[in-house]
Amino acid sequence: MALSDLFNRKRKGDGDADAGPIDAPGHPTKALPKFLSCLANRSQPVLLDLGPVVGSNVTFLGEHLGCKIFVENLFKDIDRHVFEEKIGELPAFFEKRFPQDDASVDGILCWDVFDYLDLRTAYVLAHQLSRILRPGGALLAQFQAAAVQKPGPPTYTRYVVVDPATLQYRPYAAARGQQKVLPNRDIQRMFEPLQVTEQFLLKTNIREVLFRKTASTVAAPPTSAARPE
Amino acid sequence: MWKRDEAVKPTAGPATPSSPAAVSQEVSAVAAPKPPDTRQQIGRDMVNIGKSVVIKGELNGSEDLTVEGHVEGKIELKDHVLTIGPNGKIKAQVFAKAVIVLGEINGNVTASEKVDIRDGGSVDGDIISPRVAIAEGAHFRGSVDMQRKGVAAGMQPQAAQVQQPQAPKPAVAAAAH
Numbered sequence: 016m017a018l019s020d021l022f023n024r025k026r027k028g029d030g031d032a033d034a035g036p037i038d039a040p041g042h043p044t045k046a047l048p049k050f051l052s053c054l055a056n057r058s059q060p061v062l063l064d065l066g067p068v069v070g071s072n073v074t075f076l077g078e079h080l081g082c083k084i085f086v087e088n089l090f091k092d093i094d095r096h097v098f099e100e101k102i103g104e105l106p107a108f109f110e111k112r113f114p115q116d117d118a119s120v121d122g123i124l125c126w127d128v129f130d131y132l133d134l135r136t137a138y139v140l141a142h143q144l145s146r147i148l149r150p151g152g153a154l155l156a157q158f159q160a161a162a163v164q165k166p167g168p169p170t171y172t173r174y175v176v177v178d179p180a181t182l183q184y185r186p187y188a189a190a191r192g193q194q195k196v197l198p199n200r201d202i203q204r205m206f207e208p209l210q211v212t213e214q215f216l217l218k219t220n221i222r223e224v225l226f227r228k229t230a231s232t233v234a235a236p237p238t239s240a241a242r243p244e
Numbered sequence: 245m246w247k248r249d250e251a252v253k254p255t256a257g258p259a260t261p262s263s264p265a266a267v268s269q270e271v272s273a274v275a276a277p278k279p280p281d282t283r284q285q286i287g288r289d290m291v292n293i294g295k296s297v298v299i300k301g302e303l304n305g306s307e308d309l310t311v312e313g314h315v316e317g318k319i320e321l322k323d324h325v326l327t328i329g330p331n332g333k334i335k336a337q338v339f340a341k342a343v344i345v346l347g348e349i350n351g352n353v354t355a356s357e358k359v360d361i362r363d364g365g366s367v368d369g370d371i372i373s374p375r376v377a378i379a380e381g382a383h384f385r386g387s388v389d390m391q392r393k394g395v396a397a398g399m400q401p402q403a404a405q406v407q408q409p410q411a412p413k414p415a416v417a418a419a420a421h
Binding site for chain 1 (some may be wrong): 385386390
């Protein structure tokens with residue numbers, strides 16, 4: 016192998032190579048097993064993963080659910096808007112970000128993407144996700160429970176599924192830090208008409224929230240009263 | 245790292261004049277400045293397409309193939325392993341038994357057994373395969389369609405998984421970095 020090949024390969028891998036420490040400790044998750052059980056009875060469900068690509072997660076979810084997985088890394092979108100100094104355009108970008116038809120996705124894994132969005136952008140994203148979620152589908156999201164000043168540069172977290180009840184947190188460099196902590200009231204409002212079916216406050220200072228779309232709920236555009244200016 | 249490259253190592257091996265077409269090709273344009281180096285038969289069941297080769301068209305074969313060059317169009321090795329070497333760049337629909345990616349694929353990949361995206365490998369497109377492995381450091385953008393493990397009786401046979409390529413999703417592609 017030529018030396019130039021080595022450099023070439025290093026450059027190619029820069030997008031997803033910052034995987035964080037592989038020996039990170041495992042943390043319990045309460046909502047993920049319930050999320051999986053929501054989808055277990057569905058035949059070849061369609062799953063949308065909004066986090067960075069984690070190969071073992073793709074394998075895990077594919078083998079457990081037999082699903083079709085769409086990986087849409089929204090953290091890269093946030094980074095790009097920050098670098099281009101167009102973060103104000105993120106809501107408009109998210110309005111058109113998802114090409115999926117209405118009610119076409121069975122499950123959505125948001126991880127903690129909402130912690131890195133301002134309230135207006137979070138509302139737009141939540142509405143889009145509510146739109147594409149199929150009746151009976153489930154959406155899993157995590158929210159920080161309290162603002163924590165972390166030393167050093169901002170980081171995102173890559174959540175690696177170790178088993179259905181355990182996640183590994185692997186931090187990696189971010190262009191933007193966590194934003195304001197979202198109160199429960201805002202979380203419920205932004206995801207309307209989805210319903211919160213499970214909510215867990217973990218020792219890791221994370222709220223895990225599982226939303227379901229009932230068969231009777233139809234996504235309506237957020238009213239001006241519900242949508243922040 | 246070195247172990248991984250062993251699979252591709254033969255490409256850098258001594259150049260032997262290529263034997264008659266081991267891989268049947270429908271090639272519309274091939275640019276090969278160094279014919280003896282560009283397409284070699286290595287061993288009995290492995291064919292290599294070298295760095296300097298550009299193929300535009302349809303590539304069909306009945307043996308394992310390693311691509312270090314550029315291919316645009318369609319690659320079909322239904323019962324064999326396709327390896328995209330670190331220098332390989334594919335802009336094509338790919339159908340194979342197993343696909344190992346160390347280079348770049350831009351297009352949908354359908355494998356009846358496994359797709360393996362190694363460190364440094366990149367896939368922009370949809371994957372249909374019962375087994376998919378994406379290494380740390382690999383780039384992937386698209387969807388993965390896997391068959392449920394252990395569900396055999398009620399499911400389609402694996403061969404049926406090899407479907408017509410899906411049309412690329414323009415909106416997804418538009419959202420590229």
